[in-house]
Amino acid sequence: MAWQGVAVQQNRPRIAVAPDTRPDMYEAFVDAVRDGGGDVVPIEDAEALVWADPARAAAFPEIIRHGRGVRWVQLPYAGIEPFAAHLDPALVWTCGKGVYARPVAEHALGLMLAGLRGLDVYARADRWREPIGRNLIGAAVTVVGGGGICDELVRMLEPFDCDITIVRRSPNATTERRRRERPIDDLVDSVASADVVVLALALTPATHGIVDAKVLDAMAPHAWLVNVARGAHVVTDDLVDALRARRIGGAALDVTDPEPLPDGHPLWTLPNCIITPHVANTPEMGRPLIAARVRENVAHYARGEPLEGLVDTVAGY
Amino acid sequence: MAWQGVAVQQNRPRIAVAPDTRPDMYEAFVDAVRDGGGDVVPIEDAEALVWADPARAAAFPEIIRHGRGVRWVQLPYAGIEPFAAHLDPALVWTCGKGVYARPVAEHALGLMLAGLRGLDVYARADRWREPIGRNLIGAAVTVVGGGGICDELVRMLEPFDCDITIVRRSPNATTERRRRERPIDDLVDSVASADVVVLALALTPATHGIVDAKVLDAMAPHAWLVNVARGAHVVTDDLVDALRARRIGGAALDVTDPEPLPDGHPLWTLPNCIITPHVANTPEMGRPLIAARVRENVAHYARGEPLEGLVDTVAGY
Numbered sequence: 225m226a227w228q229g230v231a232v233q234q235n236r237p238r239i240a241v242a243p244d245t246r247p248d249m250y251e252a253f254v255d256a257v258r259d260g261g262g263d264v265v266p267i268e269d270a271e272a273l274v275w276a277d278p279a280r281a282a283a284f285p286e287i288i289r290h291g292r293g294v295r296w297v298q299l300p301y302a303g304i305e306p307f308a309a310h311l312d313p314a315l316v317w318t319c320g321k322g323v324y325a326r327p328v329a330e331h332a333l334g335l336m337l338a339g340l341r342g343l344d345v346y347a348r349a350d351r352w353r354e355p356i357g358r359n360l361i362g363a364a365v366t367v368v369g370g371g372g373i374c375d376e377l378v379r380m381l382e383p384f385d386c387d388i389t390i391v392r393r394s395p396n397a398t399t400e401r402r403r404r405e406r407p408i409d410d411l412v413d414s415v416a417s418a419d420v421v422v423l424a425l426a427l428t429p430a431t432h433g434i435v436d437a438k439v440l441d442a443m444a445p446h447a448w449l450v451n452v453a454r455g456a457h458v459v460t461d462d463l464v465d466a467l468r469a470r471r472i473g474g475a476a477l478d479v480t481d482p483e484p485l486p487d488g489h490p491l492w493t494l495p496n497c498i499i500t501p502h503v504a505n506t507p508e509m510g511r512p513l514i515a516a517r518v519r520e521n522v523a524h525y526a527r528g529e530p531l532e533g534l535v536d537t538v539a540g541y
Numbered sequence: 542m543a544w545q546g547v548a549v550q551q552n553r554p555r556i557a558v559a560p561d562t563r564p565d566m567y568e569a570f571v572d573a574v575r576d577g578g579g580d581v582v583p584i585e586d587a588e589a590l591v592w593a594d595p596a597r598a599a600a601f602p603e604i605i606r607h608g609r610g611v612r613w614v615q616l617p618y619a620g621i622e623p624f625a626a627h628l629d630p631a632l633v634w635t636c637g638k639g640v641y642a643r644p645v646a647e648h649a650l651g652l653m654l655a656g657l658r659g660l661d662v663y664a665r666a667d668r669w670r671e672p673i674g675r676n677l678i679g680a681a682v683t684v685v686g687g688g689g690i691c692d693e694l695v696r697m698l699e700p701f702d703c704d705i706t707i708v709r710r711s712p713n714a715t716t717e718r719r720r721r722e723r724p725i726d727d728l729v730d731s732v733a734s735a736d737v738v739v740l741a742l743a744l745t746p747a748t749h750g751i752v753d754a755k756v757l758d759a760m761a762p763h764a765w766l767v768n769v770a771r772g773a774h775v776v777t778d779d780l781v782d783a784l785r786a787r788r789i790g791g792a793a794l795d796v797t798d799p800e801p802l803p804d805g806h807p808l809w810t811l812p813n814c815i816i817t818p819h820v821a822n823t824p825e826m827g828r829p830l831i832a833a834r835v836r837e838n839v840a841h842y843a844r845g846e847p848l849e850g851l852v853d854t855v856a857g858y
Contacts, residue, residue: 330654330676343652346818349816357825357826358826492668493667501671503659
């Protein structure tokens with residue numbers, strides 16, 4: 225039997241947090257490193273670096289120059305484009321991949337409920353109106369994109385007994401109760417029976433402008449389009465036409481094309497359109513989430529376990 | 542061994558649906574009776590009656606006069622005040638108790654997300670704004686009232702990992718992970734740490750005006766009040782003062798006092814107040830839900846099983 229009550233001597237990783245130009249994030253990451261079981265040390269003594277200012281990627285070469293012992297770099301982004309030039313393959317790189325899917329799914333759910341239940345109409349009203357609105361309970365929901373946001377949204381929809389269709393590049397043939405997957409080529413058919421269509425896919429040349437007049441015309445006259453992906457998935461002029469002619473119930477857009485949507489754009493004044501300014505995951509919402517990723521990765525590192533959100537330095541994501 | 546392939550002769554209950562003055566409900570209930578295994582018959586031949594027009598309670602005596610064989614009456618209401626004068630204790634009475642909790646909880650969730658994420662502010666905006674909003678994920682939620690709406694809301698909040706406090710008359714001492722119950726006398730303390738306070742309790746003399754300046758002052762400056770119960774739970778003037786002084790984050794009200802809220806009332810123009818006109822459960826939303834109750838009760842009746850939503854004719858609910 226091992227002696228009881230004797231603490232096991234553990235290796236506390238020596239981790240630098242830099243730069244300190246964004247105090248809220250810096251402080252959150254310092255706490256996260258300590259909570260994960262690490263010691264915060266100057267870059268000169270560090271074996272790992274947690275990058276703490278998304279806007280200062282350009283400062284990386286000057287800082288890493290002093291970090292000769294650094295083997296692992298944790299980045300705060302989900303998409304790491306700003307660091308593309310610095311991805312030294314001799315180091316291990318991790319990022320915030322997947323961390324932000326939950327708040328984005330939450331925003332999508334908020335926009336779905338707002339659209340179906342007419343909350344935008346009521347928010348603008350200054351008098352008691354006739355009842356409008358539909359239940360999300362039991363509604364037919366088509367989610368375009370089968371990634372992390374879709375996973376989280378499907379989990380949030382569980383209590384609502386929705387009839388869910390997931391449209392994705394590689395559909396899963398097995399069909400669960402009230403849930404099925406269809407290939408992206410069947411998009412027009414897949415939106416036809418939906419009460420809400422949610423866009424939650426990556427923007428690639430193949431998905432640019434994927435929601436055009438043909439897709440919008442296939443939607444039911446009461447159906448809502450919710451976009452929490454990228455503005456360029458939707459052909460904006462086609463959407464304006466469909467909303468003006470009331471060929472769909474409405475659109476709730478967290479992303480637009482162009483973005484920011486310019487003052488005076490017709491989407492601002494259409495009564496069946498809700499626009500939120502790309503706030504599904506605000507910096508304030510994201511901070512505790514990326515801090516939790518830092519904490520977990522420090523704990524994994526301390527125990528020699530695999531890290532979350534590994535970056536492929538060759539592929540660049 | 543019993544003979545296989547021989548259908549068991551079943552007793553199909555003979556059920557009248559009346560009146561037929563509200564065609565949408567009448568037709569939904571006729572279908573529900575048949576789906577539940579009953580035959581729709583004239584009142585003269587019926588052993589049970591499904592009441593199909595909530596606005597016509599006064600017509601009941603004339604109709605039941607022809608229904609000498611009727612033993613059971615199914616009502617379409619959750620609260621049966623309109624039928625109070627007709628509750629013959631010689632009959633079995635059932636109603637829509639609990640049926641409407643889900644859409645009301647859904648509306649509460651929609652109002653919570655709208656408030657926390659500033660959807661009302663964005664709905665009124667005609668330009669790209671700075672990010673505002675907070676996550677429901679991980680938020681502290683205080684639900685006042687521990688009935689059916691609370692149960693459904695707690696289920697809908699499951700994926701959000703909220704820290705939930707339920708304030709009720711008879712708290713349950715056992716505390717689940719991130720969920721606790723407190724007595725209504727502790728209301729002031731129970732709202733202090735909440736990001737959202739949801740009112741989902743019954744209106745009684747004891748709960749009339751329960752949310753006053755003292756409760757509102759105890760709330761955090763960013764916290765939202767959501768009311769899907771009754772307008773008179775809240776002292777409206779105190780709420781107007783708190784919203785004007787921005788002592789709370791905002792209020793999302795599906796019910797008001799007075800109701801309907803008159804034109805020109807200050808709540809209409811306060812930027813941190815969302816008002817929906819008592820639409821958590823609209824007639825259109827409720828119809829399939831009460832039809833499902835009718836279908837299930839007909840099936841229970843056919844099999845001699847206990848009915849759902851039994852009315853206590855002495856207590857009157």
